[in-house]
Amino acid sequence: MSTSQPHRTPDIEIARVRRAPRWGVFLGIGVALGVVLAFVLTAFGNFEASAATQVAYPFGQVFGFLLLGTVPAGLAVLGVVALLFERAARRTERVVRVDHESIAE
Numbered sequence: 236m237s238t239s240q241p242h243r244t245p246d247i248e249i250a251r252v253r254r255a256p257r258w259g260v261f262l263g264i265g266v267a268l269g270v271v272l273a274f275v276l277t278a279f280g281n282f283e284a285s286a287a288t289q290v291a292y293p294f295g296q297v298f299g300f301l302l303l304g305t306v307p308a309g310l311a312v313l314g315v316v317a318l319l320f321e322r323a324a325r326r327t328e329r330v331v332r333v334d335h336e337s338i339a340e
Contacts, residue, residue, distance in 0.1 A: 261317035
């Protein structure tokens with residue numbers, strides 16, 4: 236009784252390897268920074284009664300309106316930072332040889 240070994244055919248391919256930033260992490264940090272900035276501006280800002288209308292806005296309303304500006308700004312700033320890291324990583328990519336084996340019986 237003889238056992239036959241499966242025939243392996245190695246293929247050598249060329250691949251490019253580089254480190255790329257995780258876009259989701261950068262954008263998530265941008266959102267978090269936007270929320271923190273809105274909170275700090277609301278907590279330490281002087282948002283008393285308006286001189287023109289004599290209306291005092293509650294903390295939550297001011298915080299919400301500031302979120303509308305600071306969150307997109309945080310997304311944009313850290314999106315640009317991630318894009319710059321992506322471009323810098325493109326310059327440092329390496330070309331490597333990869334052995335790809337497929338087993339056929």
